[in-house]
Amino acid sequence: MKRESLLKKWFPIASSSDLVRRHVFHAQLLGREFAVWRADDGNVNVWENRCLHRGVRLSIGINQGSELVCQYHGWRYANRTAGCTYIPAHPADAPARTISNNTYSAREFLGMIWVGEEAIDKNFSYQELSEKTVLRPVPINAPMNVVSKGLLKEYLDQNHDGKLLEDGSLEVTLGSDRKINFFVQPQDSKLSVVRGVLNKNLNKKERYIFLKNQNFLIERFKDRIEDTVKNLILDPMKPEISQISKDISEIPKSGAGGRTADLRVEVFQKALTSEGVVSLKLTGISGDLPSFQPGAHIDVHLQNGLIRQYSLINGPGETDYYQIGVKLERESKGGSDNIHNNVKVGDVLAISEPRNNFPLRRDAVQTIFIAGGIGITPLLSMSQALDSMGLNFELHYFVQNEQEISFKEILSKIEKNVILYKGLSPKSTMTKILSVLSSPGFAKNLYVCGPSPMLEATLKLASDLKWPDEAVHFEYFKNTNEIDDSSSFEIELARSALSLNVPSGKSILEVLRENGVDLPSSCEQGACGTCKVGVIKGSIDHQDVYLNSSEKADDDVMMTCVSRALSDRLILDI
Amino acid sequence: MFQTTNNSKFVSDVPRNNTFSENDWHILSSFWHPVAFAKDIKDSPVSAKLLDVDLVIYRTSKGISVAKDICPHRGTKLSAGWISNDNLVCPMHGLCFDGGGTCTKIPSVNRDNVRIPPRLRLQSLKVEERYGIVFTSLKEEPIWPIPVWPGIEDAKNKLLHFPTDTWHAAASRHVENFNDVAHFPWVHKETFGGYENDPIPDYEVNHTDYGLTFDIPYLEEGNRFPDEVEGFERNVVYTYQLTFPFSTIIMISPVDSDYVQYFADTVCPVSAHETKIFQVATDTTGNPDFDTLSKETLMINNEDKGFVESQHPEDLPLDLMEEIHIPADRMSVEFRRTLAKKFGLGAPLVN
Numbered sequence: 055m056k057r058e059s060l061l062k063k064w065f066p067i068a069s070s071s072d073l074v075r076r077h078v079f080h081a082q083l084l085g086r087e088f089a090v091w092r093a094d095d096g097n098v099n100v101w102e103n104r105c106l107h108r109g110v111r112l113s114i115g116i117n118q119g120s121e122l123v124c125q126y127h128g129w130r131y132a133n134r135t136a137g138c139t140y141i142p143a144h145p146a147d148a149p150a151r152t153i154s155n156n157t158y159s160a161r162e163f164l165g166m167i168w169v170g171e172e173a174i175d176k177n178f179s180y181q182e183l184s185e186k187t188v189l190r191p192v193p194i195n196a197p198m199n200v201v202s203k204g205l206l207k208e209y210l211d212q213n214h215d216g217k218l219l220e221d222g223s224l225e226v227t228l229g230s231d232r233k234i235n236f237f238v239q240p241q242d243s244k245l246s247v248v249r250g251v252l253n254k255n256l257n258k259k260e261r262y263i264f265l266k267n268q269n270f271l272i273e274r275f276k277d278r279i280e281d282t283v284k285n286l287i288l289d290p291m292k293p294e295i296s297q298i299s300k301d302i303s304e305i306p307k308s309g310a311g312g313r314t315a316d317l318r319v320e321v322f323q324k325a326l327t328s329e330g331v332v333s334l335k336l337t338g339i340s341g342d343l344p345s346f347q348p349g350a351h352i353d354v355h356l357q358n359g360l361i362r363q364y365s366l367i368n369g370p371g372e373t374d375y376y377q378i379g380v381k382l383e384r385e386s387k388g389g390s391d392n393i394h395n396n397v398k399v400g401d402v403l404a405i406s407e408p409r410n411n412f413p414l415r416r417d418a419v420q421t422i423f424i425a426g427g428i429g430i431t432p433l434l435s436m437s438q439a440l441d442s443m444g445l446n447f448e449l450h451y452f453v454q455n456e457q458e459i460s461f462k463e464i465l466s467k468i469e470k471n472v473i474l475y476k477g478l479s480p481k482s483t484m485t486k487i488l489s490v491l492s493s494p495g496f497a498k499n500l501y502v503c504g505p506s507p508m509l510e511a512t513l514k515l516a517s518d519l520k521w522p523d524e525a526v527h528f529e530y531f532k533n534t535n536e537i538d539d540s541s542s543f544e545i546e547l548a549r550s551a552l553s554l555n556v557p558s559g560k561s562i563l564e565v566l567r568e569n570g571v572d573l574p575s576s577c578e579q580g581a582c583g584t585c586k587v588g589v590i591k592g593s594i595d596h597q598d599v600y601l602n603s604s605e606k607a608d609d610d611v612m613m614t615c616v617s618r619a620l621s622d623r624l625i626l627d628i
Numbered sequence: 629m630f631q632t633t634n635n636s637k638f639v640s641d642v643p644r645n646n647t648f649s650e651n652d653w654h655i656l657s658s659f660w661h662p663v664a665f666a667k668d669i670k671d672s673p674v675s676a677k678l679l680d681v682d683l684v685i686y687r688t689s690k691g692i693s694v695a696k697d698i699c700p701h702r703g704t705k706l707s708a709g710w711i712s713n714d715n716l717v718c719p720m721h722g723l724c725f726d727g728g729g730t731c732t733k734i735p736s737v738n739r740d741n742v743r744i745p746p747r748l749r750l751q752s753l754k755v756e757e758r759y760g761i762v763f764t765s766l767k768e769e770p771i772w773p774i775p776v777w778p779g780i781e782d783a784k785n786k787l788l789h790f791p792t793d794t795w796h797a798a799a800s801r802h803v804e805n806f807n808d809v810a811h812f813p814w815v816h817k818e819t820f821g822g823y824e825n826d827p828i829p830d831y832e833v834n835h836t837d838y839g840l841t842f843d844i845p846y847l848e849e850g851n852r853f854p855d856e857v858e859g860f861e862r863n864v865v866y867t868y869q870l871t872f873p874f875s876t877i878i879m880i881s882p883v884d885s886d887y888v889q890y891f892a893d894t895v896c897p898v899s900a901h902e903t904k905i906f907q908v909a910t911d912t913t914g915n916p917d918f919d920t921l922s923k924e925t926l927m928i929n930n931e932d933k934g935f936v937e938s939q940h941p942e943d944l945p946l947d948l949m950e951e952i953h954i955p956a957d958r959m960s961v962e963f964r965r966t967l968a969k970k971f972g973l974g975a976p977l978v979n
Contacts, residue, residue, distance in 0.1 A: 087940075106952045108804075108960075109939040126935050127956075128814045128824055143810040143828035143956035153952055295941050297949045417825025 057084050057291045063222070064173045064180070065239045066166035066249050069191055073098065073167070078122065080113035082241045083169060085291025087111070088158065090167060093133040093371055094119035100169050101136050102156035105129065106298060112155070120371030120442050131155055133371030137345025139439075145415045146524075154345070156296065164188070164251045166237070171293075179221065187261060189234070189250035189268055194276045196283045198222075198240035201248060204282075205236060208275045228252075234268070243288040248272060317343065319376065321401045327379060328460040331428060332394055333367075336376045339402065343373050346408035348439040349432045349529075352376065353406035353576060357396060362389040363576060365431040365529075366408060367461060369438030376405075379460055381428040409576075411583040411600070412529045414439060418499035421447040422490060424512060426483075426504025427458065432529060433503055434464050441468050448473060450490055452483055452504070480507070487512055494521040502528040523604040530581040530599045537580070537597050543619040547571065547628050548590055562614040562626075571628065573614060580616035587612060588627030593620040641766065643680040647900035651975050653679055657766035659873055660774045662894045662906045664762045665789050666692060673716055675707030677898045681766060682707075683753070686716045690727035692757055694764040695750035699723060700731075706750075716750075725750050759908050760789055761894065773838060775871035777908075779879065779890030785910040788918050790925045794904045797936045799874045799897040800944035802905070804963060805936045806876050806893050807868055809844055810956040815935060819928050821849035828956040836869070840966065842959055843867040845883075852924060853880075854913060855887035868959070873967065888912045891925075901942045905929070946974030 067081040073092040080103065081088045087103035089112035099122070103111050110126040121130045121139060130140040131154075138153035161168040163180050165188035170177070194201050202224055209216045209226045216226040224236035232254055239247040250272075256264055319336035327333040337343075351365045364378040383390045397403070414436045415421075421440060423433040430451055440447045449468065452475045453459050465472050475486055491500070491512075500521060502512050509528055516526050540558045545565070547554070556565045563585055566573055576584040580598030589612050596606045598613035605611065612624075642653055656679055663676040664685050673686040675697055682697035684707040693716075697707050704720040711717070715724035715732055724733040729750030734742065756763045756774055759781070763774050780787060795802055805811070813822040826847055833842045848862045867879040875894035881887070889911040896904040907925060910916055945951055946968040953961050967973040 104940060107954070107957075108951060109941060109945075110935055111938045111940070114934075114938060125814060127810050141954055142813070142824055144954060145825060145827045295950065297947070298952060415825075417823075417827075 057293070060084055060240065061172040062170060062174070062177065064161070064168045064170040064178050066164075066237050067100070067169050067239060068167040069188065069249070070162060070165045070167065071188075076117045076119060078113050078115055078117050080111070081167075081169075082245075084171065084240055084293065085242050086171060086293035087113070088169065089113040089115065089122070090160075091117045091122060093117075095133070095371070097133055097374075098160050098162055098167055099133060099136070100158045100160040100167065101131075102158075104155075104295075106153065106155050118442065120369065132345040132373055134342050134373040135345040137373070139345060139347050139370065140416060142417070145417045146413065164235075166249055166251075183251065183253050185253060185255040187252040187254060187256050187264065189252070189265065189272075191239075192248045192269075192272050192276060193241070194246050194248060195244060195280050196246060197244055197286075197288065198238050198246045200279060200283060201246045202236075202238050204279045205238075205248065205272075205275060208271065212271070243291050244283070244286065317405050317407060319343070319403055319405055321397060321399050321403065322375070324397065324399050327462075329457040330382045331458075331460045332380050332382075333461065334378050334380065334393070334397070336378070336403065336405070337374070343376055344407050345373050346376075346435075347410045348414045348436040349412035350408035350410040350435070351412075351432070351582075352378070352408050354378070354393075355404040356389060356392045357401070357403075358388055358392050360389050360392065361576075362393075363582060365412075365435065367431050367434045367464065369435065369464075370442050376408075379428060379431045409584070412501075412503075412527065414501070415499055415527075416440065416443060416445060417497070419446065419495070419497040421445065421499045421501065423447060423449040424452075424487060424490065424500070424502045424504070425449065426452045426508045427454075428460070429502075429504035429509075429529075430460055431503075433501060434461055436501060437468050437471065438464070441471065447471055448490075450475065450487075452478065452486075452508070480511075483508065484511055484515065488515060488519075491516055491519050491521065494519055494525070498525060500526045502526070506530065517603075523602045526602065528602075535580070535597060535599065537616050538595075539616075539618065541595065541618050543621070544623040545619075546623065546625045548625055549628055556618070561616065562612075562618070566614065566628075573628070575615055578615040580613050583613065585614045587614055590625040590627050592624035594618075594624070595620045643682075646680045648679065648897075649975075652973050655971050655973055656873065656897060658769075658771045660756065660763045660765050660770050660772065661874070661896050662761045662904075663694065663764050663896055665792070665906065666757050666760050666762055667789060669762065672710055673707045675705070676896075676904075678764065679766060679897055680899045683764070684716070685762060686711060686727075688714045688716075688727035692755055692762055693727045693729065693752060694755045694762065695725075695729050695752040698751070700748050700750065723748075728752065759892070760787055761906055761908065772872055775838065775869075775875040775877065775892070775894065777877045777890065777892045778869075779888065779912070780877065780892055780908055780910055782910075785890075785914045786916065788909045788916055788921055790907040790909070790922050792905055792907075793929060793933075794898065794902060795933055795937060796901060797903055797939065798901055798942055798944055799895045799903040800963075800967070801936050801939050801942070802895055802903050803870070803874050803876060804944065804960045805932055806878075807870060807959045807963065808957075809846060809866065811932075811935070812846070815931050816928060817931075819850075819924060819931065820852055822847060823849065830955055831958060833958050833962045835962075835966075839870040839872045840959065840962055841867070841869045853882050853885070853887050853889065854911075854917070854920075855882065855885040857882065857885045857887075870959075870963070872971070873973075886912065889916075944974075 065083055067083050068079050068090050072079045079090040081090050089101050089103040091099050103113050105112055105124040114125055116123045120133045123130050128142040129138055132139050136155040136157045158169050163182050206216050206224055214226050226234045234250050234252050236250045318339040322337050323335035325333050346366050351363045353361050353363055355361050367377045380390050380393045382394045412432055425433045437449050449472045455477050502509055542558045543556055545554050554565050556562055574584050576582045583600040589610055594609050594612045595618040597616040661678055663678055669685050669687045669692050673684050676683045683694055684697040685694050697705050699706055699718040701723055704718055706718055709717045709719040715726055717724050722735040726732050729752035731744050731748045753764045758774055810828050813824040831842050831844045833840055845865050851859050851862050863883045865881045870876045877892040880889040891909045893907050898904050946964050
């Protein structure tokens with residue numbers, strides 16, 4: 055029995071009933087181990103049973119409903135994609151790279167979970183039965199082919215009709231309308247599991263007698279066949295352990311990190327969620343979407359050529375679709391207007407992979423979210439993540455009126471943590487925020503997202519109340535500062551030994567691009583943090599709204615799209 | 629049934645059931661490795677295994693000796709014998725060997741002053757007894773020194789030797805686990821723990837003459853130090869010094885006192901996936917309490933054991949592309965890189 059010849063075939067590896075809520079099941083097929091777990095949304099995950107970090111079995115991990123947590127260092131992996139969403143050793147950093155454990159596509163049919171290491175979906179030929187009774191799986195210490203042939207003989211000897219089907223499974227006829235299909239799962243070269251299913255629902259009494267009889271027959275067969283092969287020595291199968299890609303095997307450098315391939319998504323739902331705000335749900339054209347961290351955003355490439363950033367609203371593990379909320383801006387330059395008026399269900403859009411410039415720490419004793427209007431979007435994703443982990447948070451949501459409340463269905467899931475404020479004047483808004491922020495404390499974290507005036511007033515308040523900078527996190531929609539690009543200066547690129555002149559009227563980013571140095575960028579107005587580079591020497595004229603004041607004071611990173619030099623010369627770490 | 633007639637058993641040092649790659653075996657056999665605690669070698673021979681080679685350890689008036697566990701006469705295991713008249717006696721024909729491995733008596737030869745052939749001697753190995761641990765090397769000239777452990781080498785301090793244990797895991801996997809801080813809050817919940825949410829700060833790993841070193845601050849949950857400082861948690865600094873290939877000392881210094889605990893771990897690669905652990909500790913009191921510290925140590929080891937035995941591939945991947953590394957893994961990455969680059973371990977098999 056050659057391992058290679060069986061990799062493309064589908065085999066059952068677990069019973070549906072093995073996947074108890076919040077449990078991780080250890081399965082094996084052709085020598086390869088799998089961690090099999092059902093998420094709370096019903097999705098069955100079949101992953102290689104090995105955390106890519108240090109090789110510990112994931113079957114000893116914890117199923118938290120939408121994420122699986124490795125017990126060794128607490129890394130969290132998302133439902134469906136197995137993408138890493140959180141590394142506790144580095145809580146303030148969003149994992150800079152897409153780290154994903156190896157996943158296998160799985161099917162649930164006939165009360166069993168089916169997998170093939172290299173099987174493709176269209177080869178799956180099993181039909182669900184309208185009526186069925188699933189037999190208890192029986193492990194047998196014998197090779198698969200010995201078990202299939204022997205089991206057939208066992209039933210033939212009992213005067214039942216039976217045959218080996220083309221796919222290697224067994225069909226046994228017990229009477230005019232009763233048929234059992236047996237599937238033999240090759241766990242390893244000399245270990246198989248017999249899994250059977252009868253094409254009938256049975257009442258309690260019939261069921262008891264039927265299962266008892268079949269169990270007796272298979273157990274007797276097991277003893278007999280194990281005896282005949284007891285002297286057979288076979289080497290265990292050795293599945294290859296695949297390498298990971300080069301860029302994720304190295305320790306990440308801080309700083310740059312560009313976007314890679316664009317994704318194609320289809321709009322499958324578009325609905326008005328509140329006055330002037332549409333909710334879009336997007337599915338991947340080719341299956342599941344990459345995993346994301348709470349707070350992440352995507353770039354949406356619109357049909358009119360514009361690129362806009364929108365935060366994902368999704369809760370943890372929701373990688374079967376992305377959801378965004380788009381507010382129609384009164385002074386729309388064509389972005390939100392295009393989405394509201396032109397994009398329709400069925401349209402295909404190009405989007406970037408999710409990127410996170412607004413990472414959520416999951417280590418706070420208490421997390422306070424303050425949202426103004428459409429600023430609710432990233433905070434919804436964060437709230438759901440903390441909620442799923444049972445961590446303490448408050449979501450303070452400021453809106454003009456009842457009609458402005460967006461995403462009520464998500465808010466209702468976290469109802470007990472939401473405090474709504476309707477129709478407050480700017481002044482009384484700040485009075486409320488003052489009382490919310492009044493007691494900064496050890497291990498409290500604050501996240502703010504909303505219109506610039508509210509955001510700035512809140513940040514100032516936090517600073518006056520002595521909230522430490524590193525506990526205050528914010529995301530601007532845009533930079534409303536007036537950019538002063540009148541200075542001119544030299545830049546020197548430390549890693550490429552290039553010196554360039556930045557004239558007034560041009561940004562560092564533009565000058566770099568003109569000279570063939572392509573840096574990732576997104577908003578190009580100092581708000582998103584994408585074009586951040588390290589600064590080795592020189593004094594920086596920070597004009598962005600991405601860095602906080604202590605990061606600005608450190609003078610060692612800058613946003614190349616808007617910030618400039620105070621000194622004659624800057625040495626950049628690129 | 630029969631060996632060929634060409635003395636094949638003397639052709640190679642590599643043992644018959646070698647579980648290492650031949651390249652790795654030759655490299656690892658040129659280091660010192662621990663094989664026993666000296667206190668456990670009393671008045672009868674003890675068997676041990678190092679790199680799949682069976683060894684006998686015995687004590688005579690000259691001290692502790694280590695030899696391959698095979699009688700040169702008929703291949704019997706000498707560890708099944710006994711000590712008599714300051715000699716190791718083979719249980720099969722009673723041949724006697726002194727501490728240097730020389731045969732001193734063949735009882736079946738009924739003559740005085742018989743000339744014993746010089747080839748009739750044990751394959752004795754180099755032995756060093758240090759810190760109460762018996763170190764040996766399968767090669768005549770070990771290429772790397774025995775670890776020098778601050779605090780523990782100080783004769784004033786009482787040394788504690790903890791009960792040994794065997795892990796079904798590669799020695800290198802054990803060493804990486806011993807040098808990893810990021811797993812503390814996850815794995816050591818029932819002992820000194822720490823907080824799952826505390827980040828691991830950036831740290832630097834430096835190369836030394838003997839291996840690698842780094843230090844890192846950490847907040848421990850609970851208070852396990854006998855320095856009379858009160859508190860339910862303690863800020864400490866861990867200083868690690870690794871001596872290639874498999875020895876590490878960790879110096880644990882609470883920041884608010886002068887107390888330092890010196891905890892050393894050195895392991896014997898019994899076979900590729902079997903590792904025997906030797907741990908020695910002392911502290912700045914000079915007189916640490918055995919009961920308290922050994923109970924804690926055994927609990928900590930048991931917390932680790934299940935995880936390290938669960939890691940696969942069982943062999944440590946020296947190709948950095950086989951696992952994922954984050955900044956907290958700087959030490960592990962440097963360890964892997966150096967084992968491969970400096971010593972040539974994990975080289976691809978030559979066909």
